[in-house]
Amino acid sequence: MTSASPAPATGPASGQARIGILTVDDDPSVSRAVARDLRRRYGKNYRIIRAESGQQALDTLHEMKLRGDQVALLLADHRMPQMDGIQFLERAMDIYPKARRILLTAYADTEAAITAINVVDLDYYLLKPWDPPEEKFYPVIDNELDQWKRSDHTPVAQTKVVTTRWSARCSEVKDFLARNQVPFRSYLSDDAEGERLLAAAGVTAGQLPVVITADGQVLVEPSDSELAGQVGLTTDPAEDFYDLIVVGAGPAGLGAAVYGASEGLRTVLIERLATGGQAGQSSRIENYLGFPDGVSGAQLTERARRQALKFGAEMITTRDACAVEVNGSARTVRFADGGSIDAHTVILATGVSWRRLEAPGLDEFTGRGVFYGSALSEAPASKGQDVYIVGGANSAGQAAVYFSRYARSVTMLVRGPSLAASMSYYLIKQIEGIENITVRPCTEVVAGHGTDHLEGLTLRDSATGQEEQVATGLLFVFIGAAPRTEWLDGVAVRDARGFVLAGPDLMLDGERPVGWEHDRDPYLLESSVPGVFVAGDVRANSVKRVASAVGEGAMAVTLVHRYLETR
Known part of the structure; x- marks a missing residue:
């Protein structure tokens, strides 16, 4: 690729923040050449960003989105390992849906370009090489930027x-x-x-x-x-009565909201903090059906949220459910702030919370160096730091991989002898291939140290009993699952650990639960309160996987229909 003297650039007026043009190609020389051609003509008014892998480009887009930056154009090479150009553009659409999309192809890849038009709504595909760029490259880019400027790309309010x-x-x-x-x-x-x-x-x-x-x-x-x-989130329900209240907006709750609303039920989804639950905090989910290259929890959550809204579900945030009551044929959910909402049926999908790490000195540093869950907003602060992660299941492994991109080192502290007992094989192999991740088996945290924030940990080797102190300002904890079901005391039957029993699990010695007034057995996901169902991790004996949670959410809606037809 060659370039002559630059022509006048189009873009924002002088003094305004520059809008981004991102190019991604795994060949460093080609990547530099594309960026060079773009910079010579458009660098005065646009910020030219280049990446050498799809994942690197996605990470960059996420950071730009968090800052409120705009991106006008994405150029992606088709033939890249791990994540090809079509796969990158498909995932980039979730981050910057208004950006124009161009696929860079060789002559042999024209079939792929045609496929991309259908898969990612491709705006243009360019054949490499373009020489001279004044005839084959710049006119295309000029047109795409002009189209972007004419579209509704109002800057995201920050x-x-x-x-x-x-x-x-x-x-x-x-x-x-x-x-x-x-x-x-x-x-x-x-x-x-x-x-x-x-x-x-x-x-x-x-x-x-x-x-x-x-x-x-x-x-x-x-x-x-x-x-x-x-900031524009809905906090109050639009109606007083619904067909279905879904409590909890993790994968199970989102699945229930999508299927409930799509099947004509007046559905409202209640969430205490943010959609996605623990899955929404995951940096990468690679074993979810339909995403062979993986998907971040935030991406999956955002897609599900948009899908539920498209079908007409309401979403209410920052409302904490504190009670469920039976009022005749209605089911009432009461909130901690004194409000309430009524419906024919309820699906409990409140998920689980991370258990606290019981070690002296840690409670006082929660949020000040000690975090439960991945706290992805803290990732930039870990740059050049030594990060410690407690836990040996998939969530801990996904966090370790994510933080390894920022931190100087990531150390996983695992109580067992290895990761094999609790982590998926694909993730173990991935961790083994990352140089700055260390796994320390048979190791536990016995104390935290610091003044106004975490500054160090005392670790113990459970095999030898030997203790040592390590310096760190960041500890992320992923240990076990504790249901938040105290608010169901005296209402729904739970097991000894607080998980909600449902369906056959309620039938002790073949007897229906005490107080059950129907002449039928509880449906598969129905709690001890008729018309109140449970789905996902909060259900006793559930499979703690995203796919199973989504499936239970959908199944619960089917049982809601059955309940409404026969009550």
Whole structure:
């Protein structure tokens, strides 16, 4: 590829933030050449970004999305290993659906380009090489940029968050925004820009976090519900009565919402924090049907959320269910803030929470270096750091792989002798191939140390009893699953660990549960309260996998129909 003197560029006016053009090609020389040609003509008014793998490009797009940056054009080479150009563009559509998409192909790949037109709504495919670019390259790019400018690409409104590094609440706010797909940019209070924002808002550094919404509203130390209301999330139901209330928006709840709404049920989905549950925090799910190259929990969650909304389901966030009541034929869900909502049926899909790590010194550092779950919003802060991860199941492994892209080192602390007993084989092999991940079997955390944040850990080798201290400011914990079902005390029958019993599990010695008033046995996923069903990880004896949770959510809707027809 060659390039002559650059022609006048099109793009945003001088002084405005530059919009991105991203190119991805696994051949470094070709990647540099494409970026060079783009930069010579468009670099004055567009930010030219190049990547040498699909995954690297996706990571870049995620970071840009989080900052609220715009991307006008994506150029992807078709023949790339691990993730080809079509696969990349399909996943990039979830991040920047308005960006124009161009596939770079050789003459032998024209069939692939035709396929891409159907799979990713391709805007153009370019044959390599283009020489001269003035005739074969720039006219195409000019046209695509012109088409992008004519489309509705209103800049994504960006929220600003002023925080301090070691604050549990500041971490929670950033995590809340990230998990709810709200674009934001974070500033430390002692940075120049952070100080300027605080001064403009008339707030002191002792009142953090401060959230400044896209329309200029200043929220000082906001609650989750206040935050949700100001950034465009729905917090109140539109109606008083529904056919189906789904409590919990993890994979099971989202599956139930999609199938319930698509089958004509007036469906409302209630979520305490953010859609996706634990799966939504996963950096990569590679064994979910239909995604051979894997999908991030955030991507899967966002697709499911859009799908449920498309079919007419309502989604209510930051409402914490605290009781279920039977009121005649209605089922009432009460909220911790005093509100309530009624429906014919309820599906409990509240999932599970990570168990706390019982070791001296850790509780006080929760949110200040100690995190339960992946807390993906903390990944940029781990750059150049030594990260420790407790746990040996898939969630811990996925987090280790993700943080290995940022951290200097990632150490997995596993109580058992190996990962084999609790982790999928594909993930074990992946971890073995990453140089900066170390697995330490038979190791547990016995203490945490620090002043205002975590600064070190005491580790014990359970085989030898030997202890050692290690320096670290970041610990992520993935140990076991604890259901949040205390609010069902005296209502639904649960097992000794708090998981909700359903269907055949309720039939002790063939007898129906105490208080059961129907002349039939409980349906397969029906709890001890007729018309109240349970799906996903919160159900006793469930299979703790994303696919099974989604399947149970769909199955529960089928049983809801059966209940409504026969009650």
